[in-house]
Amino acid sequence: MRVFGLLLLLFGLCGSGAHGEGGGLGEVGEISQFQKTAPRDADEESTKQTTEQTTTDIWGEVRALRDMVVELKVELRNMKARVKDSESQVKDLKAELIVTKVLVDLLQKENSVQETRLTVTESITSDLERKNADLQIRLSSSEYELLVSKSRIDQLEREDVEIPKVAFYSALTDAGNVGPYKTDITLKYSKVFTNTGDAYNPATGFFTAPVKGVYSFQFTVCGNHKGNMGVYVYKNKQRMMYNAEWWANAGYEYLSNSVVLELIAGDEVHLVLPAGFFVFDNLNNHSTFSGSLLFPL
The missing domain is CATH 1.20.5 (Single alpha-helices involved in coiled-coils or other helix-helix interfaces)
Known part of the structure; x- marks a missing residue:
C-alpha cells in the first residue's frame, strides 16, 4: 500500500x-x-x-x-x-x-x-x-532285559555251584572169574576210573546219593565159560532189577542194561552176584559199573 x-x-x-508549463506560454502577457x-x-x-x-x-x-x-x-x-x-x-x-x-x-x-x-x-x-524318547524306552527295556538276564545268569551260576557234580565209572577186578558162591555177595568194583563227587566207595561197592535227584546207572556183565552169569541191582535193600543168562559155550559172552532211579540223599545203590552165578573180568575191564546224577530234585 x-x-x-x-x-x-x-x-x-x-x-x-x-x-x-502550459501556464508559461502566457507568462509575458501576465507579467503586468x-x-x-x-x-x-x-x-x-x-x-x-x-x-x-x-x-x-x-x-x-x-x-x-x-x-x-x-x-x-x-x-x-x-x-x-x-x-x-x-x-x-x-x-x-x-x-x-x-x-x-x-x-x-x-x-x-x-x-x-x-x-x-x-x-x-x-x-x-x-x-x-x-x-x-524311543531310545530311552528301548534302553530301559534293554536294561530291564539285561538285569533279568543277569539275574538268570546269577541264578544259574548259583545253581551250578549248588548242584553237586556226581559221576563214576569202575571195573570189577583183574583176577578173572568171580564166583560161583553158595550165597549172594555184593560185587565190589575195585578199579575206579572216574569218581566225581566221591559218591562211589570201591571198598564196599556201594554208591551213596549225595542229594535228592534222578540218577542213571549202567552195568555190563561178562562170562567166558559154561554156566550162569548175571547180577541183581539193589536200591538200599530193595531189588530193582535182575539180569542173567545161561552160557553153554566157551568164549566171551556179555549182557548190559541200565536203570534210572529217583533217590534221596543217603540212598544206596549196589550190584549183587546171585548164588551159583559167576562173572569174569581182567585187565581188559569186561565187567563194569557206572552212574551219574541227571538232575537234582
Missing part, C-alpha cells in the same frame, strides 16, 4: 508540472498582472518550495523502495537456495526412504527365512526328542 501511494503521488506531480498581484506570487513561491520538498521526499522514498526491492531480490535468491537445499534434502530423504524400504523388505525376507528355518529346526528337534 505504501508503494501504491507513492506511485499515485508521482502521477499527481507529473500532472502539476504539465499545468505549469503578476506585478499587480504580488501576494499571490508569494503563495505560488511557497507552493513551489513545498512541491520541491515533496519531490525530494518522493525520490528518497523511491531510493528506499529500490533498496527494499534489492533486499527482496537477495532474500528471494536466498529463499531459492534454501528451497533447492530443501529439495536436495527431500531427494536425499526419498533416497534414504527407498533404501530403508529395501532394507525393510530384505529384513522381512530374512525374517521369513529365519522363521522357516526355525520351523524346520523345531520339527527336527521334535523328531529328535521323539527318537530320544
